Amino acid sequence: MENEATILHADLDAFYASVEQLLNPELRGKPIAVGGGVVLAASYEAKAFGVHGGMPGRKARELCPQLLFVGGHFEDYQRLGDAAIRVLGDYTPLVERISIDEAFADVAGTAHLFGPPVDVARLVRKRVREELGLPISVGVARTKHLAKIASQVAKPDGLVVVDPAGEIAFLHDLPVELMWGVGPVTRQKLADAGIRTIGQMAELPGKSLERLVGHAAGEKLSALAWNQDPRVIETHQRARSAGAQSALGRRPFAEHIYRPALRHLADRIGSRLRAKALAGWTVTVRVRFADMHAVTRAATLGAPVAATAILAEVAETLVRQVRRDHPEERAISLLAISVSHLEKQPLLQLELPLGLGDEPLRPGTRIGRGRWTADRAMDAVRDRFGWEAIGYGSVMLEAGRSVPEAFRELAEKDL
């Protein structure tokens, strides 16, 4: 069994852009970008001009003057992404969703029902095309790493099967940046050492690779280059942190700016945590200055927190520390809060003394006055009437303004 290619990696092509072209036939065959200030997704027609996700809208327009910017149908993205993953789920319970538009599946145990993995892959592609109207690429291989690379090679709208007998031949001619874990920095380091293909990386002595990219990354990349991938399908993984961030443009580093912004971020995180009965011990704040250089400050508390007001107060204290440490910085461009070391909360939240002044936070600071009841009441109102009904939700809408609220929710991982 282990020598058979039973892992599928399915990846919807240019997902948001494809949905827009599905919903509006006039957009089909044309270069389009979802987003505005920043490109969230580009159609293949736009990619031909060099436009890609994450690119500033202005640069995209320079590359492709006829580029059409379209508004996001965020609810449709969620609906169609869910539907595509459900198609995979029709053939095996072993589905690991990676993001809104991407998932692994292991069909080892269901061949007697649906035929060999290649047949399942063809069926999935056919059904997603016919039932949802979307192109999806699928890679089939013996490991997750090979299946993922195969689906990338298959794009757009293709199917690639890696025969277990030909894995090394398939892998070794490909460029290193197709590997999981090789981003721009590592790609450049490897290029500087004359390494461009996975085969060249495999030939490199392990020690040399570790000197280039560090111990852990070196070991992982070496194993992958030699086609050793120990990862298995994991159907549900617990979240390790929950965070929120907001780009602010360029604003004064002043309390009347960061205080309401932090309130809003704390509110988003707090309500997500409470919805899953989670709380976290460590609060991390990130402040990005006008020159895009960023610093972080963290504090591990004496009790896990999920209350909006507590999160906001801790975050404000940490940001004040940043301001004290960087008095020369006059403007900020982004604020972020993250809560980690999460744990499941018992039903009752204890009332604890609050000890936060202007002095720096120290590990073990006792903190966590309840405010649980008020937060839960607010959460309940929102469950019925929506996020905007109550609270800090609208405070930052005019200030933040970069990305629609709905897009944030798409990016949220299940906690």
Add this chain to the structure above:
DNA sequence: TCTGGGGTCCTAGGACCC
């Protein structure tokens, strides 16, 4: 007019304990 948002994991140094 610069440059989104939500995550995971690793490294390195210091504190602290044994």
Add this chain to the structure above:
DNA sequence: TCTGGGGTCCTAGGACCC
């Protein structure tokens, strides 16, 4: 007074992924 090593936790920063 000086020397020492291992283990763990914490913080800050960075690379990477979608």
